[in-house]
Amino acid sequence: MKKEYNVIGKSIPKHDAHIRVTGKAIYGHDIILPNMLYGAILRTLHPSAIIESIDLSEAKKLPGVVCIITADDVDVNNIGYKRDHPILKKGDANCIRDEIAAVAAETKEIAIQALQLIKVKYTVRTGVYDAFDALKESAPQINKFIGGKFENKNIAEKFHYEHGNLEQEKKNSAHIVSRRFTLPRMTHACMATSNITAHFNSVEKKLTLYSSTQVPFLYQRDMAHALKINPSDIRVIQPVIGGGFGSKLDIHPFEPICALLSMKTDRPVQILYSREEEFIASPIRQPMVIDLTAGVDKNGNFTFREINIIKDNGAYTSWGATTPFVIMQAFSSLYQLKACKFDATAVYTNNVFAGSFRGYGNPQATFALERVIDLLAEKLDMDKAEIRLLNANKKGEITGQGLYFDTCGHKDCLETVISKSNYHTKRLTKQTGRFKNGIGLASMLHVGGGAKIYRSDGCGTILKIDPYGYCTIITGSNEIGQGSETVLAMIASEELGIELDKIKIINTDTDVKPWDVGVHASRTSFVAGNSLLGAITILKEKLNKKAAELLHTSSLAFDYSDTKIISLETHEAVALDKVVREMHFSSPNELAIANYFYEPSSQFQDKNFKGNVSGTYAFASQAIEVEVDTYTGNIRVLDIHVAQDVGKVLNPLLLGGQIEGGIMQGVGYALTEELLMQEGKILNPNFHNYKMLTAADTPNIHFYPIETIDKEGPYGAKGVGEAPLIPTAAAIANAVSNALGLEILDLPITPEKILQALSLQKQTTTLKTNPISK
Amino acid sequence: MEFNIVNPKTKSELLRAIRKETTFRFGAGCTDLLMELKKKPVENLVVINLSFVVDSRFTGLKKLAKSFWLGAMTTAHTMVMNEQIKNDFNVLYESAHNLASTQIRQVATMGGNLCTASPSGDIACALMALDASCHLLNDAGVNSVVNIHDFFLGVRKTILKKNEVLYGLTIPTNKKQTKTVYSKFIKIGTRRSMECSVVSLAYHIQVNEEGVIIGAGIAIGASAPTVRSALSASGFLIGKNIHLITEKEKEELACKIVSYAEPITDLRATAWYRKEVLLNISKSIFE
Numbered sequence A: 001m002k003k004e005y006n007v008i009g010k011s012i013p014k015h016d017a018h019i020r021v022t023g024k025a026i027y028g029h030d031i032i033l034p035n036m037l038y039g040a041i042l043r044t045l046h047p048s049a050i051i052e053s054i055d056l057s058e059a060k061k062l063p064g065v066v067c068i069i070t071a072d073d074v075d076v077n078n079i080g081y082k083r084d085h086p087i088l089k090k091g092d093a094n095c096i097r098d099e100i101a102a103v104a105a106e107t108k109e110i111a112i113q114a115l116q117l118i119k120v121k122y123t124v125r126t127g128v129y130d131a132f133d134a135l136k137e138s139a140p141q142i143n144k145f146i147g148g149k150f151e152n153k154n155i156a157e158k159f160h161y162e163h164g165n166l167e168q169e170k171k172n173s174a175h176i177v178s179r180r181f182t183l184p185r186m187t188h189a190c191m192a193t194s195n196i197t198a199h200f201n202s203v204e205k206k207l208t209l210y211s212s213t214q215v216p217f218l219y220q221r222d223m224a225h226a227l228k229i230n231p232s233d234i235r236v237i238q239p240v241i242g243g244g245f246g247s248k249l250d251i252h253p254f255e256p257i258c259a260l261l262s263m264k265t266d267r268p269v270q271i272l273y274s275r276e277e278e279f280i281a282s283p284i285r286q287p288m289v290i291d292l293t294a295g296v297d298k299n300g301n302f303t304f305r306e307i308n309i310i311k312d313n314g315a316y317t318s319w320g321a322t323t324p325f326v327i328m329q330a331f332s333s334l335y336q337l338k339a340c341k342f343d344a345t346a347v348y349t350n351n352v353f354a355g356s357f358r359g360y361g362n363p364q365a366t367f368a369l370e371r372v373i374d375l376l377a378e379k380l381d382m383d384k385a386e387i388r389l390l391n392a393n394k395k396g397e398i399t400g401q402g403l404y405f406d407t408c409g410h411k412d413c414l415e416t417v418i419s420k421s422n423y424h425t426k427r428l429t430k431q432t433g434r435f436k437n438g439i440g441l442a443s444m445l446h447v448g449g450g451a452k453i454y455r456s457d458g459c460g461t462i463l464k465i466d467p468y469g470y471c472t473i474i475t476g477s478n479e480i481g482q483g484s485e486t487v488l489a490m491i492a493s494e495e496l497g498i499e500l501d502k503i504k505i506i507n508t509d510t511d512v513k514p515w516d517v518g519v520h521a522s523r524t525s526f527v528a529g530n531s532l533l534g535a536i537t538i539l540k541e542k543l544n545k546k547a548a549e550l551l552h553t554s555s556l557a558f559d560y561s562d563t564k565i566i567s568l569e570t571h572e573a574v575a576l577d578k579v580v581r582e583m584h585f586s587s588p589n590e591l592a593i594a595n596y597f598y599e600p601s602s603q604f605q606d607k608n609f610k611g612n613v614s615g616t617y618a619f620a621s622q623a624i625e626v627e628v629d630t631y632t633g634n635i636r637v638l639d640i641h642v643a644q645d646v647g648k649v650l651n652p653l654l655l656g657g658q659i660e661g662g663i664m665q666g667v668g669y670a671l672t673e674e675l676l677m678q679e680g681k682i683l684n685p686n687f688h689n690y691k692m693l694t695a696a697d698t699p700n701i702h703f704y705p706i707e708t709i710d711k712e713g714p715y716g717a718k719g720v721g722e723a724p725l726i727p728t729a730a731a732i733a734n735a736v737s738n739a740l741g742l743e744i745l746d747l748p749i750t751p752e753k754i755l756q757a758l759s760l761q762k763q764t765t766t767l768k769t770n771p772i773s774k
Numbered sequence B: 001m002e003f004n005i006v007n008p009k010t011k012s013e014l015l016r017a018i019r020k021e022t023t024f025r026f027g028a029g030c031t032d033l034l035m036e037l038k039k040k041p042v043e044n045l046v047v048i049n050l051s052f053v054v055d056s057r058f059t060g061l062k063k064l065a066k067s068f069w070l071g072a073m074t075t076a077h078t079m080v081m082n083e084q085i086k087n088d089f090n091v092l093y094e095s096a097h098n099l100a101s102t103q104i105r106q107v108a109t110m111g112g113n114l115c116t117a118s119p120s121g122d123i124a125c126a127l128m129a130l131d132a133s134c135h136l137l138n139d140a141g142v143n144s145v146v147n148i149h150d151f152f153l154g155v156r157k158t159i160l161k162k163n164e165v166l167y168g169l170t171i172p173t174n175k176k177q178t179k180t181v182y183s184k185f186i187k188i189g190t191r192r193s194m195e196c197s198v199v200s201l202a203y204h205i206q207v208n209e210e211g212v213i214i215g216a217g218i219a220i221g222a223s224a225p226t227v228r229s230a231l232s233a234s235g236f237l238i239g240k241n242i243h244l245i246t247e248k249e250k251e252e253l254a255c256k257i258v259s260y261a262e263p264i265t266d267l268r269a270t271a272w273y274r275k276e277v278l279l280n281i282s283k284s285i286f287e
Ligand SMILES: Cc1cc2nc3c(=O)[nH]c(=O)nc-3n(C[C@H](O)[C@H](O)[C@H](O)COP(=O)(O)OP(=O)(O)OC[C@H]3O[C@@H](n4cnc5c(N)ncnc54)[C@H](O)[C@@H]3O)c2cc1C
Pocket: B025, B026, B027, B028, B029, B030, B031, B032, B033, B034, B035, B050, B072, B073, B098, B099, B100, B101, B104, B107, B108, B109, B110, B111, B112, B113, B114, B115, B116, B120, B121, B122, B123, B160, B164, B165, B166, B167, B194, B195, B196, B197
């Protein structure tokens, strides 16, 4: 591949930026179909109750109400990763989101009014709102659909992993640190609330869903299973999506409910969440308690880690229960490690259930791990940068879990942020007075080339060039705001010499586009990019042949630039559109079209979770400086230095967007964002009290891309989307600990927790022994 | 949420509307009103929209002989842009400047901030430290004046009668002998914008040539059912020389301020936190 690029590496604005900022983008909320009804969902009043009876009589009388359904009216399968989640609930209410009935009406207002007329009789039960309580013998069985698979009736899923000789490494350890960390519920808070428009055509018996799923093909399959119809009778069309962040990986009950309402009424039906409903009924980042014990030898080499995680699964099992796939990678393989033993248990409770969320468990794991690394360094009296550099991952390393780092920028990332942040000077600055500054370090490891968790981690592309020289990329992957359309257009422009505005992307329709596993695991530019490059190679072979014929040369070496195909031998050129016309309209009349299915080189892990699960791996380090106001407990993040092994920068502008957005999500996770629950109810379902940070809170973000040019990635690029958020909370916690001499075991680090810890610190004279916890 | 709107264009149309309607609410910027009605809809409600009334007294700012006039419809944005407010009443400038976001500041009014009578009203808290006087107008066109210290009765309760509207207020001009003004609004919350005060402290302290404190207003917000004036703390400062205030006096001042606090525990903070922070920031006044 050539070294100098014309388009790749340039700051090209997002291809859909203009329609988004001018309000012309068509979101799910903007869709109006002829004769469309509006759906609304009645949810339980109590997070744990017996549903004794449901009386629809008054609601049905309301003019404008067309259809009301309850569990009794539908013949469906359960949904969810474990198929333990009924679409409409009958008998038991187990979670405050539980859908009891759904209405379709002529207007949204009538639908909502009808909900108020439905009378449900409940017998309220004492719920179980703590995962440890749910594990007790005396606890009731919460989810009746699975059970018996594990030793405890409330265990939804378990993971066990180990490598190395744990006992030996314990003996080899000069110091061992054990801590318990508690992680909060965080919600995606997508700017566009959840939405779906379902249109069942009773004549053709086909269902069209206008849906903002991130995984249209898995969605099609799961929806078909739920509704007991053929997957191919479902067409999924994705309108512009206003934020995903992992929240749209699972299918959620409102989606099949909307389809059912359309099937019952034979009219299109739309369901749009209100903001409050979005907070209550969309997924969250898994809350969990992590017990981590880790050792270090006298020279500072990491010896072992032993991890036990209890995850609050909520009442049903989503993809969220599988986050230990990623969590165990961080624990087994971030920094070189000799031995690891990992257990994670997802436990049913009557709380809201988690889903997948950018980072997929990795922010939680990295927080615990990087805090403990600081503590190990303190025990050894070793510099916190040095211990990290000593243990950093290396190029060529095969980790205990079998991850293979063909390229590895970990050490470069660490060295970059340590020097750019002036880490050593800042750490030692003695603090007096009201404001105390601190600086902290953290790194992360994440999949950078997809993740083989489904039978295929591949992506298909159909590429065509029309007789006017315009190019259409029909890709299996989809755009959820991350900018993959732009990157794909840039790749086509680079390789085919076609201007960007002559490149069209078709990626929103499962009836048209080829298969792809979905947008997750930071995989799209990597997998879809490689897939497109594969299609380009095939198409070029066809174009080259025709070009050679037209240019009367026998050499098939051509350069594509400026909408021309130029012979490298004769230096003669022919216009690309002319070549296409000649292909189409002269014998043997061939289309300028190619298709390609790319499957990454990664492996499926074995039953012990060992194997090289991703095409490549991304690394990042952050050094974060904070200022703590000891009068108020407020933490101000001043500067974030972030170095990330991105393989190759494809588009600096879009990459910067991912970095800044991710970091702000990480700062929110560290400091302010928490969905508060009491007895199964959400206390802050609004932006007033769910504190997402604003532009005014944005610190100075200094980004240093590290290019390792991975041979697996398109132009050497790796996945970048999740990484920026992963080490942020850990580095902030380390910085706050550095500023105040406090231990931090919980997130978010609220002003109140800081002030409480400081007042305890004042009372006891010993520093460093006051944990901040609830 | 459904309501009808009437749009009076003059003062007399406004008074007529008040006389005519029975179930009505005033709407200025509506940034509080809409939230309230969304939560608790009122049937057959009429919103008397104040924002079309053309009357410079109602909408404008003006320097008077001994005071500064602020029409009830003055927006937070207008306060932020006004040079005199920034120079003479910094506490008011800061309270408006830190309110919500750019977008909300364009429409949120001083009158709305007072009349909504939120315990955490930022502009209300600043105006209390400035010892403002509220000018009311009733449906018969009769004016009356009430000191801001007597304006608030409780959470979301003011002395305004159903047929009265807040027309504007006057802030006493800084004293002639005043050489330096220590005027500040300290807003505590987790975010730097779009934040409702978890605790706030407003102070406006006037000092003469020699450093003697000749005027002092101190008020606290989000610490009691209403914004409150810490009168004994203000009194304590009068006559003291700002350069000679001892550590002990700073402590005493802080304790006096905190003695007005009766905070509650809610989602945003515990009562303990609110008191602790109020004590700490009160000590910081002369730092
Ligand atoms: C996102 C958001 C953030 C906010 N942040 C802050 C903040 O940081 N600090 C803060 O203090 N507040 C904040 N608020 C609250 C609100 O914006 C302010 O209280 C604002 O000043 C209210 O003014 P308004 O003109 O919108 O009042 P409106 O909503 O129009 O009115 C409020 C109440 O006062 C009555 N009223 C209005 N004008 C008069 C009048 N002249 N005479 C008699 N009654 C009248 C109305 O009937 C109503 O009951 C925030 C609100 C939102 C939505």
